[in-house]
Amino acid sequence: MPIQWFPGHMNSARRKAADTLANIDVVIEVLDARLPEASSNPMIRDLREFRQRPCLRVLNKADLADPEATAQWLAYYDAQPGVKAVALSCKVPGEANKVPGLCQNLAPHRNDGTKPLRMMVMGIPNVGKSTLVNALMNRRVAKVGDEPAVTKSQQTLELGNGRTLVDTPGMMWPRIDYDSDGYMLAASHAIGTNAVIESEVAAFLAELLRQRYPAELAARYKFASLDGMDGPAIVEAVGRKRGCLVKGGGLDLDKAALVLLTDYRSGAIGRISLETPETRAAMRAAHAEAAAARAAAAAAAAEERGDAAS
Template sequence: MSIQWFPGHMTSARKKAAESMERIDVVIEVLDARLPEASCNPMIRELRVHRQRPCLKILNKADLADPAVTAQWLAHFNAQKGVHAVALSCKKPGDVAKVVGLCRPLAPHRNDRLKPLRMMIMGIPNVGKSTLMNALLKKRVAKVGDEPAVTKTQQVLDLSPTATLIDTPGMMWPKIAYDSDGYMLAASHAIGRNAVIDEAVANFLGDVLLARYPALVAARYKLSVDGLDGPALVEAIARRRGCLLKGGGLDIEKASLILLQEYRDGAIGRVSLESPDSRAAMLLAHAEAEAARLAAKEAAFEADRESDAEREE
């Protein structure tokens, strides 16, 4: 199943962001530290590279992610031109207080009242942009919600006499190229529930957690994970938590939502759904599968052509 989600208001949000990009100095891109590359919108990179704007990548929710994997991602992003990456939690005032200071070296020519530093917060839905905005301003100016796409319009606000901030709506991109990215985004609640099947997402999440963090899963749900795959884990959770339908059958939907919510809340432990190495392996496998598909298509075409030629003879 391919997951796609691109609500109508995001088209206008992209257009507005492109217009604003011309008037800002630094892009603050907020990512989910548990899936940094999957939560990186390629349209944002396209816009900022076109305008040659430096980027502070914030790996938010770092307190929920595997710290060893996060360190790998920081090294990966900090090797990129025009990028400085940090890991923090937008819910921690001490972390947020560092953000403006981290942006200033990226645009050293904008540092006084005549030339205030102009920053724009960008990212996909539900990664913590509004939480960051409110924390920076020390007051509630942006809506914060548990559902993706709460913010739908831009806001321009003064942080200080020498710094201004634009908050933008969460933006997805029209086509998610890799199925695993769609599932990771759905598991992390960056995609609206109307676009996904919770059971399928929970099965995918279960497979990832069992492969990467079997001990955490076993400890959280007090069960043996030997031989389990994602669907079997969801069934085991249903039994363990008493998720039953009338008649005694397992309520798989309820158990799926338990697994998804406990991952989102960090109740299972500090986990990361992808690493730079796993990302590279996924891209390689995808490229090989695509090459095999094209080769099979070409072989089928050649076989049809030979068959046609034989019939003509």
């Protein structure tokens, strides 16, 4: 089932961000290092490109992501004009301190000490924007929670040394084009649980882990082998291993799904990246090929109906 999630307050947040961006020098877009492109909001790209603003892409939660995949993403983003990327974990003391300097490099016209460097933190829900803001301010100024859409309003903060920071609410976009993106976002807890079926999300995640991180998956749950198992079967096996049972001995699939999702989100399975630039390109190519095939089939059906009518 395709996953979509766009609460009403996010539309007003977008309008407010568009207005504020006129007075901003650098956009700091916070991404989830485990799924950088899937967690990049195309509305943010459109807004900053319209204003021709440079962007620092912060690949947060890098301590949970596959280091090799993260290195590939850094090279991918650094090759884009007006973009610089950095990987860090905002929860590690001191790591966020490199962010203002990197922003300064993207806005050299604000480097003479006479005009403030104005930065704006943007991103989808639950990628760590508030954690970054608190780390930069060295105190708790933004509410943090392990759930999507905690921040609901915009605030402007003074960093000192002629630097200002605008914190914005997490924003999704109205339509997620790729089903796999929706599942990756849900697996990483960027989408409200009311919009997903967790057993389906867990099955998607299990299949991806089976394909790309089989050793880590088998080690975490002490599977002798993954042979003959697909995503749903793995979720069921995790449930049996963890004793996720209902009265009478049946399997509690929802609890089993939550075990797998929680282990992924916490890093208990290992350092996992759900996509790389290569897998992203392959997914988009497959999506385009499937769309072209559907269009060709529809055109052929229309032509056949026309011939029949004549």
